[in-house]
Amino acid sequence: MRGRDLISITDIASEELEDILQTALGLKDRGRQTLLVGKTLALVFEKPSLRTRVSFHVAMRHLGGDCIYLSPPEVGLGERETPADVARVLSRYVDCVAARTFKTETLSELAAHASVPVINALSDREHPCQALADMLTVREKKGRLRGVTIAFIGDGNNVANSLSLAAAVSGMHFRIASPEEYGLPQDVRVRAEELAKASGGSVRVMHDPGEAVADADVVYTDVWTSMGQEHEASQRKEYFAGYMVDARLMAEARPDAIFMHDLPAHRGEEVADEVIDGPQSVVFDQAENRLHAQKALLALVLGDENAA
Ligand code: CP
Ligand code: NVA
16 A cells, blocks of 8 residues: 555555554554654644544654644645645655545645645545544454444434445445435445445445434444534534434444444534443544554555555
């Protein structure tokens, strides 16, 4: 994977995903390494972040490298300077760029003009680094990916897009329950169905949360209003009423089902306290896995030799 961009989770083939997960498990076991001594990552963020920003920074430091954070007003993507020029300049200083943008087109423009790898640190379209940590978490908690049923309750958003595609490529059974108006985008659904067909997995789209979680191994949700959609928040609350993951809904999943959420959570909206703080919740292990999955990704994309 050396030198490659990661814009969509579909940029990673199933064997490469396996390689990332194995590398992550190895690095998690062995702690700090010196694989990226002398390498620098730039974080270019148009939106706020806790997990992504900190886990990328710490990942670089643990691997012996360095990290620079550029906040929205500092970089002024598309305002102070075009994404193309930002990409050309950063490529002269750093070894990799991880960008969090509103539009996926901004990321594509950065990637097209950077001579170093560009990683999607979340866009309105996808959150592939989250999906890597999610797959690592399911693998750890369930011992496998193939055949595991994962039910996503809520908005067909960036997190759901990457999760559906990662699950489909991994031979998992992915179900999503959303209000009619807020389902998975049609092209993502079609691509996920194609990938699932090849892997022995499946993709099902529905509206009833109870039907989606029935006998599921994993129940997953995310906020109803993503960053950049704040003006739609009150309308979304109306549409998503009935889509909260509470104890009653969790009880319809398998008794050993785990609860996942990429965080930040809006408690009392998409998830009840009793679930996110309950015994089935793995949300903080999942958040920790952002660090391990990204260490593996960075080692494989930037490392000089085999990181595994
Ligand atoms: N899950 C996630 O990406 O969190 P942040 O927005 O805090 O980075
Ligand atoms: N869907 C959320 C994910 C945050 C990590 C958002 O885009 O705001």
